[in-house]
Amino acid sequence: MDNFIFPELKQRTVEDEITSRLRNAIIGGSFAPGSHLNETEVAKQMNVSRIPIREAIKKLEQEGLLVRHTNRRVFVVSFSAHDVKEVFSMRANLECMAFEWALPNMGQADYEALRELIAQQKTAIASEDYESLARLDMQFHEFIVSKADHSRLLKSWYEQHAQSQMLLNVRFRKMSDYTPETVVRDHIQILEAIKRNDIDAAKLLTLQISERVALECSQTLEEFLGTGDPEGGE
Amino acid sequence: MDNFIFPELKQRTVEDEITSRLRNAIIGGSFAPGSHLNETEVAKQMNVSRIPIREAIKKLEQEGLLVRHTNRRVFVVSFSAHDVKEVFSMRANLECMAFEWALPNMGQADYEALRELIAQQKTAIASEDYESLARLDMQFHEFIVSKADHSRLLKSWYEQHAQSQMLLNVRFRKMSDYTPETVVRDHIQILEAIKRNDIDAAKLLTLQISERVALECSQTLEEFLGTGDPEGGE
DNA sequence: GTATTGTATACTGTATACAGTATACAATAT
DNA sequence: ATATTGTATACTGTATACAGTATACAATAC
Incomplete structure (x- = not known):
């Protein structure tokens, strides 16, 4: 046996x-x-x-x-404006590092996997299933970071991601001027850069996206909580 | 009262x-x-x-x-060759990010503080006090990372630093072809770059140093343990 | 009425006790 | 002799019980 x-x-x-x-x-x-x-x-x-x-x-x-x-x-944990900056900057930085480690490990099959995720995201948007969209969004980035084969990088990324997810959930609930199509557009651009093996382009996109999302988040938070007070308000 | x-x-x-x-x-x-x-x-x-x-x-x-x-x-925890790469690459990446955040916050007083640390390092080397040297080495980098005013960055850096310290201690014990003067030389160069507000130079130096130390470490480890087995050998 | 102090309550921090699982080794069978 | 199974031991995982600290509110003094 x-x-x-x-x-x-x-x-x-x-x-x-x-x-x-x-x-x-x-x-x-x-x-x-x-x-x-x-x-x-x-x-x-x-x-x-x-x-x-x-x-x-x-x-x-x-x-x-x-x-x-x-x-x-x-x-x-509760997030001040500065915390929002921290979370998204860390996440972006880690993802940039991930590109350097991951791209040499990626091939046709991986591009396919990412393309498939994007397709599913489109479906989720079509059926207005935003919970799935959030999950698929995460999976897209998680896939890339995992490909880096770097346990410490991955661990740190998960932590930042969890926090950013908290923040994004607030945003989703508010739904101010957020258009879910942006997620797909961003991912398509990143995938293109990956396919071209263009690390710098991928990094640049990530940093831009991060900055944009961070901005949206802190605006939404401000409306939501007034001025964000430091963590753990008594 | x-x-x-x-x-x-x-x-x-x-x-x-x-x-x-x-x-x-x-x-x-x-x-x-x-x-x-x-x-x-x-x-x-x-x-x-x-x-x-x-x-x-x-x-x-x-x-x-x-x-x-x-x-x-x-x-x-016990380190494989891959773990060594992970630890030092993470540390270097975090320190590079730290430069971007810290440099705008730094002024004359900070340059002085760093210069003073370097001076103390020279003293430590002169009196062959390598324990102090290790501590001062850490303080130099810690000072810069702290100046970034980025709690999540700092936390992650501390974790990587602790692990790199474990690795360096093995190296210190072996003392193969390690010359402590290198620490001072590296720090002087970094400080110069900081003073010039030359983020790219500071980053480049950090990456080079990291790569060098990682290499030394894995060599020493190899001699020390034979082939490094994955963490937590039963 | 306001400010301070005393007291009760509720919660966290730590100790002790027990349950469940892994390891090592002896016993048995082939 | 070797391989397998049973059994004892040791360690981790969890529960209960108690100690120490913070918070809230009442009581007292001014």
Whole structure:
């Protein structure tokens, strides 16, 4: 029974489960930025002890989604205008670095995969399924960053992405003058640059897009929250 | 009694203390890369319960210094040749980004501070105090990255720096053909570029230095460990 | 009425205790 | 002798219990 290979069982501990539930809730906007978490309450709701909750919280704190003040409560991160700049500039910078590492690893099959993602994005827009669009948008960038085969780069990117997702969710909810077609147009341009192996063009596009989105985000945030106060408003 | 301001008391929790002790021990090389940690044992040694130990471990795991396998032990990270490339490329990339953000914030006083650090480095070399030299080396770069006023950039940089420090410590112990004067020479060149406000030159220097150090590191590691096996060798 | 201090409550931080899983080694069968 | 299985041990994962700190509000003094 050697060629009878089962796929490896990835043990999902309680903490892992809690972490992703909490993370999804935060990114998805179930908790408002700046609101606080009660460990006991969360533990009660999920019917587990506080320990795995605390460990999950610690992880999300490291990821920049939660802020803990010793002996005070845990807060969902809230973004000042400066934070918005930080998140998007980091993301853009990491993606630029990713191009350098990823492009030499990419071939025809990868271009196809990206093209397919763009096609699905068009479908999502047509059916006004913006949740899928957001997911597909992420997958496009994730694909490229993954191709870099650079675990530390990827980890950092995920963190920035989670935060940018929080910000974009606010934007989606507001829907000010946001046109989803822009996503597709941007991706097509990036894909073209990738195919040409034109790292500089890809970088430039990324930086431009990042700047634009960051601007939109901080405008929306301003309308939303008034002047953005520093993280974890008491 | 209003103008009688005491400096704010920063509460140092048990976990914080443990975290820095463990971190220093790991970076300093008290634990060999790949060796494992026993929570109970560490708890006993420090005379605390396992809970704060676990929280500290979780933090260091996020920082990339420890690797945990579910229900198995916790291992001190060990570096493959690819990991070395990752660490130094990330660090270099972050420092390049830091130049763009920091240089507009820097003035005469800052140049002075950097010059002073270089002077101290020379003293350290003269007295063959390589521990101080390593610390001063870090402070030089830390100063610049801090000036970027970019918390996410700084956080990520600290993580990469901790790992690169682990690697450099191996190198220091080997002392192959490493000449400490190089540190000073590099820093002088970077400072010159900063003074000229020449971001591109500063970036180029950083990338070159990074590449060189990474190369030295992986060579030393190879001699040290034979072929570097992937992290957390069972 | 306002400002300060005392007290109760609620929450976080840590310790102890138990449950579940992995590892090592002995026992058994072939 | 080798391969496999059973069993003990050790360690991690989680629950419960307690200690320490912050917050809110009442009580007191001015």
